[in-house]
Amino acid sequence: MLDKNYDPKTLEKAWYRRWEERGWFAPDAATPAPTAGADTYCIMIPPPNVTGSLHMGHGFNNTVMDALIRYHRMKGERTLWQPGTDHAGIATQMVVERQLAAQGSTRHDLGRAAFIDRVWEWKGESGGTITGQLRRLGSSLDWANERFTMDEGLSTAVREVFVRLHQEGLIYRRKRLVNWDPVLHTAVSDLEVLSEEESGFMWDMRYPLVNGTGYLVVSTTRPETLLGDCAVAVNPNDERYQHLIGEFVELPLTGRRIPIIADDYADPAFGTGCVKITPAHDFNDYEVWLRHRDETAIADQPHGGLINIFTPDAAVRSNLPEEGSLIPAPYIGLDRFAARKLVVADLEALGLLALVKDHRLQQPRGDRSGALIEPYLTDQWYVRIAPLAEPAIAAVEDGRIRFVPDNWKNTYFDWMRNIQDWCISRQIWWGHRIPAWYDAQGNVYVGRDEQEVRATHGLAPELPLEQDPDVLDTWFSSALWPFSTLGWPDETERLRDFYPTSVLITGFDIIFFWVARMIMMGLKFMGEVPFRDVYIHGLVRDAHGDKMSKSKGNVLDPIDLIDGIDLETLVDKRTKGMMQPHLAEKIAGQTRADFPGGIPGFGTDALRFTFAALATTGRDVKFDLGRIEGYRNFCNKLWNASRYVLMNTQDQDCGLGAAPADLEFSAADRWISARLQVTTTTVRESLDNYRFDLAAQAIYEFTWNEFCDWYLELCKPVLTGTDASDAARRGTRRTLITTLETLLRLAHPIMPFITEEIWQQAAPLAGVQGETIMLAPYPTAAAGDAVADREITAEIDWVRQFILGVRRIKGEMNIAPGKPLPVLIANASEQDRRWITAARPYLDFLARTQSITVLDDPSQAPESAMALVGEMKVLIPMAGLIDKDAELKRLDKEIARLSDDVSRTQTKLTNPAFVDKAPAAVVQKERDKLAEHAAAISNLTAQRERIAAL
Structure with a gap:
């Protein structure tokens, strides 16, 4: 017999341990094992970062995946849910570097090889947190075949793909503009850049015309980049400036002159209509420069204006010998913000600072370092993406891949049809090192290893070669996930059986970074799409629809919801690491208001059912x-x-x-x-x-x-x-x-x-029979008698309405639920009469009917309370059952009490001092109470009217 009380903690851990120990998550776990020709079903887990811990998005995502996996496993299909983790290059390197810093050391003190060994050591000791949490969520992954993006098999696949793409001219190295993190000293992807609105300034600067007729005014939020300007752009249709196109301005503080060019990028309605063009430090400016490079290649701009003014840590760099004197000496060596102050001061001293005003702007910050990201000109490796994108677009157009919901394919198409080449190199040590070698003259050789490079290119053993120090973007190895995890480039049985996979479950935010790239790489190297369906789910938000973030203090940990957490531990957890004391204080107060008793712990099944119930197609989840x-x-x-x-x-x-x-x-x-x-x-x-x-x-x-x-x-x-x-x-x-x-x-x-x-x-x-429900057959609806099913459903629905009608009358009249009552029936059809006879055991037992009398003449009915069951009237005579006057008095007293509560609550909610200063949860609680009391008054008033009418 089951225990009297349901205790999820004990049973959940015990059952998961047994499932995993018995190997029931494997594709062939079913007994008897599925035949070789049986249908297969496969999902690849979006590999969580090895540094990560489970958040609500993971909880939602993995609940959906596990539900599908368990469903198809029970349907008798050979079912694989492929587990694995991502090496998370930047995040993992930062974790280990912080450990070294606490010991007074750096990765450079250790050297590359020793540092990599240290990372592997950390991974072995601490890298399994999230996989343990996934187990706690009940995820039935094939753990026996868990993969890691840096394991030897996947590393072989990464090198193979890089070499083949390079051989086809689809990978190249070039100096271009990238997102640069000046703290981490590496290029980062758009997904690793968080744009948040912050307070700043807009500076209006005067650029004197070389012809001496005045000046142009340009606006900027980054005045220090003036040092790298190559032109001023005006709109070709802007009548104010058409006569100046082709003229020059003197670039303040630099001694250089730069041309005035015509480009549609300049918006006549924005600011003065004049835009400074700094191509080495702004992505839009770089595109303008590409269109006008010949116009900017004038004598005192030897590089056509493409001037990089920063070092990797965002300080103003020295001039290179071949460049001549482009950057004035006073600014060299200054941090970008110190350079900004000096540039502004010098412009003001020269009378060239026209205006400074407050300005709200979107600031790009690195998601790991928090540093302001700089567009930065540097040598990087790129994938030439357009040839790969074309077949990937066709795969969705012709239905080989289906997006669910369908509208997400439009987002996919928009990005794929305007796709940019992919920067795949990162300037860190932890990751897949780029398989390219350089000789002393800078010649580059690409191969699977140094031995292959020497053999392919006929290089003498004594010729010194140095491998490229950069590693590949984490998304490069993730793009190969659907086939590299199954053993590619080897022709393995798992690859043959489970590729292409069945469905990809993911959020909309990585359609570009992961979904599209997997499609491109799958088609390129497997000749087949990597999955048939792409199910796109929304973000998990808080109850008010706000995005969960640490700074808002509204983050929920799925494990806390499963196991519970006391209030003070929850407060400490939410405020830990908060640098701003006022923010930590606010979050602590909000937490105490929202969770006065902590979180009791609801168990995994309750959490999973909540996620499933909230999983409406394509919409964000309010939790x-x-x-x-x-x-x-x-x-x-x-x-x-x-x-x-x-x-x-x-x-x-x-x-x-x-x-x-x-x-x-x-x-x-x-x-x-x-x-x-x-x-x-x-x-x-x-x-x-x-x-x-x-x-x-x-x-x-x-x-x-x-x-x-x-x-x-x-x-x-x-x-x-x-x-x-x-x-x-x-x-x-x-x-x-x-x-x-x-x-x-x-x-x-x-x-x-x-x-x-x-x-x-x-x-x-x-x-x-069977050892476990997870391998039992999933229910299939039996072919029944549709007419008989409709008839029995109608009959029991009638019985339920009858019983509910009697119960409602008892409740409204304040009659004890168990008191047997005589019931009169009016307007009964022949069907009603048959059902009354057949259903008497149910009606007597559940409605506590003392007797049921069908009236041939409804006018003979005494004063009664009534409930309708279709057209039939269920009547309960009130004589002797209630004291009408006493009941009306009781209802009046209750209505008056609730009305007083409503009045007090309304006074509180109209007081700005309360609404503006009290925590949002407290204010909402009062609003909810007001609505509940108003509804109760409405119900009691209606009840009073019914009794008064008796």
Whole structure:
């Protein structure tokens, strides 16, 4: 028998350990094992960073994936959920460098080889945090074949892809503009740049015209970049400046002259309509420069104006010998912000500073370092992406790949049709080192290793070669994930069986960085798409729809929701590492207001069911604790219902081997069986179409409203009554246990732990064999009699309305629920009369009807309270049941009390001192209370009117 109380902590950890130890997550775990020709189903986990820990996005994403994996595994398919982690180049290097710094050392003190050894050591000791958390979430990954983007097999694949693309001219090295992190000293991808609005300034600067007729005014938020200007652009249609196109201005502070060029990039309606062009330090300016490089290649700009003014740490650099004197000496060596102050001061001293004004602007910051990112001119390796993009676009256009929801394909197309070459090199040590070698003359040789390079190019053994110090962008190895994890470039059995994979589950924010690149690389190296479907889900936001962030203090940890956390530990966790004391204080106060008792812990199944229920197609997920608390109650409901079923079926004759003549099924039995078939069909269709919300809703509605609230009650007259036959009891017991067992299998993909625990006891009673529910067959709706199902559904719906009508009258009239009452029926049809006769056991037991009298003449009915069941009137005579005056007095008193509460709450909410200063959660709580009291007053007023009319 199940324990009296449902305790998720004990059963969840025990069951996961058993599942993993028994190897039931492997593709061929089913018994009997699927045949070689069986359908396969495969999902690749989006590899989490090895430095990471589980956040709400991971929790949501992995719940969806595991639900699909468990569903298809139970359908008998050879099912693989491929696990693995990403080496997270920048993040991992930062973790280890911080450890070294705490010891007074740096990676340069160790040297490259020793530092890499140190990173591997850290990975072995601390890199498994997130995989442990994924286990806690119930993720049924094939852990025996876990991969890591830096393991030897994947490293071989990375080198192979790089060499082949280089041989085809699709990888090249060139000096171009990149996002540069001046703290980390590396190029970073757009995904690693966070743009946030900050307060700053706009400076208007005067650039004197060389012809002596005045000056142009340009505006900038970065005045220090003036040192690298190559031109001033005006719109060709701007009549104010058309006569100056082709003229020159003197670039202040530099002694250089730069041309005035015509380009549509200059917006006549913005500012003065004049734009300074600094191509080495602005991406838009760089594109302008590409269009006008001949115009800017004048005598005193030997590099056509492409002047890099910064060092890698964003200080003003020295002039190179071949450049001549381009950067004035006073600024050389200054940090960019110190240079800014000096440039502004010098402009003001010369009378060239026209205006300084406050300005709100988007500032790009590195997501790891927090430093302001600089557009920076540097040598990098690139993938020539357009030839790879064309077949990837076609794969979506012709339907080989389907986006769910469909509208996300438009986002994909927009990016792919305007795609830029991909910068794949990073200036760090941890990662896949670029397989390129240089000789003393700077000649570059690409190969799988140095030995191959020497052999291919006929280089003498004594010729010194040095490998490129850069490593590849983490997204490069991730782009190969669907086939490199399966053994490519070797022709492995897993590669043959599971590529292409079935579906990719991911957020919309990495359609470009990961999804598109996997499609391109899969088509290029496998000749086939990497997945058939791409299911795009939204972000997990807080209850108010705000994005979760540490600075807002609204982040929830899935493990805290599963296991619980006390208030002060939660406060410490949320404020840890906050540099601004006022921000930490605010977050601590908000946390105490939102979670006065901490987080109690809801269990994994409740969290997973919440995620599934909120997974509406393509929309962001608003997560609030009220929902997960409700689904924890749902778990309790299922647990307690299962205890009831087991108590009534264990050691009892459930008729499993009985002849049909020895079984009798009641109307309730036939009704719940019909509803189970409908629910099964709905859940399967929903999971097949990625509508996890509809699947969860169908399971919830059937379990709570139909099975627990109604069927378990409707079967009691048979199980406990004296009039039921043995055949009827056998039929009801059989229906009870088989319905429960089927329901458990239906719900298992979303709620794996509680369903496994209950199924172990329910399955033998239902005649189902097997060691685990996760390998049991997923329910399939039986072909039933549609007409009979409709008829029995209509009959039980009528019974439910009748019972609810009587209960509502008792509640409104303040009559004890268990008090038997005489019931009169008016306007009864012939069908109503038949159902009254057939349903008397249900009505007497659940509605506590003392008698039921059908009136031929409704006018004969005494003063009664009434409920409608279709056209039929259910009447309960009120004579002697209630004291009308006393009940009206009681209602008046309650309405007055609630009205006083409403008045006090309204006064509080109209007080600006409260609304503006109280925590948002406290204010919202008062608003919710006001709405609840107003609704209660409305209900009580309606109830009073009904009683007064008697």
